[in-house]
Amino acid sequence: MKFEFINKNEYLRRIQEFKELFMYCFNKEVSKEFLIWRYIKNPLDDLLINVALDNNKIVANYSVSPYTIYIDGKLEKAALSMTTMTHPDYRGKGLFPKLATDLYKRMEGDNYIAVTGFPNNNSHSIFVEKLNWNNIYEIPTMKLDLSRINKSNSPISISIINDSNFSLDYSKLINNKKNKIKVYKDLNYLKWRFKDNPANKYANYIILENNYVVSSIITKSFNKSESDIVEVNSLDDFSTKRLLEYIIDIEKGNGKKYINMWCHLNSSTHVIAEKIGFVNTEPISYFGVRYIKGNVSNLSNYNNWDIQMGDSDVY
Structure with missing residues (x-):
């Protein structure tokens, strides 16, 4: 051997x-x-x-x-x-x-x-x-039953674009660190992870402001009846809510029955998703860490993290 x-x-x-x-x-x-x-x-x-x-x-x-x-x-x-x-x-x-x-x-x-x-x-x-390894958390899946959601009546006052090629300016979102531990996703990473992925096709819905992307939600189809929201990244809660409502309308129109996502309990996005109707359910995913070098014990505290479905190799 x-x-x-x-x-x-x-x-x-x-x-x-x-x-x-x-x-x-x-x-x-x-x-x-x-x-x-x-x-x-x-x-x-x-x-x-x-x-x-x-x-x-x-x-x-x-x-x-x-x-x-x-x-x-x-x-x-x-x-x-x-x-x-x-x-x-x-x-x-x-x-x-x-x-x-x-x-x-x-x-x-x-x-x-x-x-x-x-x-x-x-x-x-x-x-x-x-x-x-150290356990960080058991992450529940938040699920939205689209049959219980009516079409959004929010006025379309902003332009929403599908930029699946990541051809626009994401610099404000990339540098929006928010003092959380997170996977650093520059434009090269975003293109590799979502645009070039041979296993899944992703849609990237964005809001532009002064030629900068200020909100992005990335989705993929899971099966004929479900879609996953794998990334939510916004500079403000209004943009997050508007994009979520837009995606819900899109997925209902596509005949989907459920939308799934991961969302940190203490984040403002969780509050928005909960008000819309997302609830915690299965599957539940183990999330852990193995320290390699240095004093990084704060990695074990889930409250320090901004972790999303797209950070896993599964989604």
């Missing part, structure tokens, strides 16, 4: 092995385009993948996807915990904890401060018990 951090050339050479291992582990396919988008085309250049090899064949892998985190008024290096895969014939040998521990050690040398993630029910206990 051999353990190896692989580079981008090696990853591309072995991409079929990753696809096959994914099928063995999850009984479904993952596309080559998605893997290249997530790991090769990430705007941040680091490739953080550790593999276990037996007879030069990948039998287990743990990967994280780098991102920039805004914390304590600074931008720091962090990463999102991604897919953990161990071939069924090699389970029970402790490969995943070793791969993760070694990867975290390497990241410490590269000045990463933390790994965050949303472990599922199968992996959550391993993350906490064997990898020293």
